[in-house]
Amino acid sequence: MRPVVLCFSGLDPSGGAGLQADIEAVGQAGAHAAIACTAITVQNSQQVFSFEACAASLVKNQATAVLDDLPVSVIKSGMLGTTDNIAMLTQLFAEQVIAAETPFVLDPVLVANSGGSLGDEQTLVAAFKALIPYATLITPNTHELRALSGEQDLHISAQKLCAQGTHAVLVKTSHDFDSGDIEQYLYIKGEMVHQSILPRLEGEFHGSGCSLASFIAGRLAMGDLLVDAVKAADSWITQTLRAADTPHPDNARAQLIPNRFI
Numbered sequence: 001m002r003p004v005v006l007c008f009s010g011l012d013p014s015g016g017a018g019l020q021a022d023i024e025a026v027g028q029a030g031a032h033a034a035i036a037c038t039a040i041t042v043q044n045s046q047q048v049f050s051f052e053a054c055a056a057s058l059v060k061n062q063a064t065a066v067l068d069d070l071p072v073s074v075i076k077s078g079m080l081g082t083t084d085n086i087a088m089l090t091q092l093f094a095e096q097v098i099a100a101e102t103p104f105v106l107d108p109v110l111v112a113n114s115g116g117s118l119g120d121e122q123t124l125v126a127a128f129k130a131l132i133p134y135a136t137l138i139t140p141n142t143h144e145l146r147a148l149s150g151e152q153d154l155h156i157s158a159q160k161l162c163a164q165g166t167h168a169v170l171v172k173t174s175h176d177f178d179s180g181d182i183e184q185y186l187y188i189k190g191e192m193v194h195q196s197i198l199p200r201l202e203g204e205f206h207g208s209g210c211s212l213a214s215f216i217a218g219r220l221a222m223g224d225l226l227v228d229a230v231k232a233a234d235s236w237i238t239q240t241l242r243a244a245d246t247p248h249p250d251n252a253r254a255q256l257i258p259n260r261f262i
Contacts, residue, residue: 005026009076011039017206019078024261057088110125132165154173170187172209206257243258
């Protein structure tokens with residue numbers, strides 16, 4: 001069968017982010033997405049109104065059911081929502097329920113793209129410290145990168161996360177500037193090994209970060225080297241944003257949803 005990516009993520013009713021983005025992006029990369037649902041959110045493309053996290057035992061049971069049944073090639077996590085869920089995933093790695101050599105793409109979601117809290121940031125950041133060493137790649141936005149590292153400079157932040165044990169960090173500047181091109185930097189073991197310039201498109205997009213991380217996970221499952229997976233994801237995400245679905249004409253505030261079927 002197609003290689004399997006096990007994704008830990010929350011349900012987004014709008015279909016723009018979360019587990020729907022994971023399923024579509026991993027599928028477009030050529031792999032199969034299995035899902036351990038971490039939370040049910042109440043949100044649309046504009047805002048998160050509330051969420052209810054799944055109990056860590058329930059998330060763990062979902063994951064182990066998949067791990068016992070399917071040949072999981074890559075793990076990807078997005079919204080985990082609670083410190084209990086972060087600790088549970090850390091434990092799966094520590095106890096080798098998830099094999100130590102399994103690539104792991106960590107998208108350390110603290111705040112939704114559409115705005116709104118997904119949990120107490122300070123406690124989530126503290127819990128992520130134990131999970132970071134198991135990550136093959138971390139794909140934070142600039143806010144998350146600074147929160148996790150305690151540094152303001154993006155390059156120093158990436159190097160600090162590498163020093164904390166992660167293999168690689170993808171730095172994305174899309175949240176830092178309102179105009180100009182988007183720059184991305186891939187750090188592996190503290191060294192910048194790849195830089196890309198992506199065009200900044202008009203509009204606000206809902207689910208672009210989820211989609212990018214999940215596509216990278218899918219390409220890793222397909223056998224790509226990390227640098228090649230990031231390059232492929234850069235090209236693919238640009239196409240999905242260019243073809244993004246426009247909001248209803250009566251809802252000018254709605255964010256665009258990436259068209260992942262291109």
